[in-house]
Amino acid sequence: MMSLERREETEDDTATGIMLVEDHISFxxxxxxxxxxxxxxxxxxxxxxxxxxREAIERHDEVVDIAVVDLGLPDGDGVDLVRHLAESGVSTLVLTASLDRDDFARAVEAGASGVIHKTVALDRIVDSVRSVRAGEALLSSQEIIEMLRIASKKRYGDREAEKAFARLTAREREILSALAEGLDSKEIAKKFHIALETERTHIVNILTKLGVHSRLQAVVFVARHGLISF
Incomplete structure (x- = not known):
């Protein structure tokens, strides 16, 4: 088994705590x-x-803010780990060598805040981690739509999902559709003539009702279950 490697705690409590999950030790x-x-x-x-x-997150759950996770791990599917981290309140950035768009869709559906390829420059990874920390979208509108198309091909009926969707108000469904179009917070607020704070409140309510952890996850969730059209 590979040894767990960690830093000593620092006095900087304001730093963004990062956990890396990658089986290639040199990388x-x-x-x-x-x-x-x-x-x-x-x-x-x-x-x-x-x-x-999993062992590390139990030890450091209070100081880990973001996990950078590879999907191709030696002892299982990284998507399962993404789901576990999302349930633990940890934001996840998937860094993978895979080119399979279905892997990307599954990762986002499981709770990943974004997916980037390992071939990108290191400064792009840093920028992506900062974006995740700030709650910003990492995917373009075109990428979101492509991901929805992938998810929609594998739709399946789920009564609980339909019940969750039914709890959304008419305005929350409109905002969810706007998310599926790839609109960001400012664009959504402008489209519906609401304040940014109101938009954020609607988003929080949508995530809570659907039982998901991110805007992307919410959109892929309803697309997977055939609950919206695009």
């Missing part, structure tokens, strides 16, 4: 070093398997 160590030198970041731990990641 993991290089990325950990690069992220750790960035202002405002602290790599709390970096591990090489799902089992080590």
């Amino acid at each position: 993991r160590q290089s990325l950990a070093y690069f992220l750790d030198t960035e202002p405002g970041f602290e790599v709390v731990c970096h591990v090489g398997s799902m089992s080590e990641a």
Whole structure:
């Protein structure tokens, strides 16, 4: 089993705590070093398997804000880990060598805030982590629509999902449709002539009612179950 590697705690409680989950140790160590030198970041731990990641999150759940996760782990599907992290309140950025768009859709449906390819430059990874921390979208409108198309091909009936969707108000459904169009918070607020704070309140209500953890996850959820058209 690969050993768990972690930093000593620092006095900077305001830093964004990062956990890396990547089985290629040289890449993991290089990325950990690069992220750790960035202002405002602290790599709390970096591990090489799902089992080590679950153990690490139990130890460091109060200080891990974002997990950067590879999908191709030696002891399981990284999508399952993304789901576990989302349930633990940890935001996840998937960093993968896969080119399978279905993998991307499954990761987002499980709770990932975004998916980027391993071939991108290191500064792009840093920018993506910052975007995740800020709650910003990492995918373009075109990428979101493509992901919805992938999800819609694998629709399946789910009575509980239909009940969850039925709890949404008419305005919440309109905002969900706007999310599916790829609109961001400012664009949604402008479209419906509402304040940004009101838009955020609607989003929180949508996520709560659907039992999901991100805007993208909400859109893929309803697309997967055939509850909206696009």
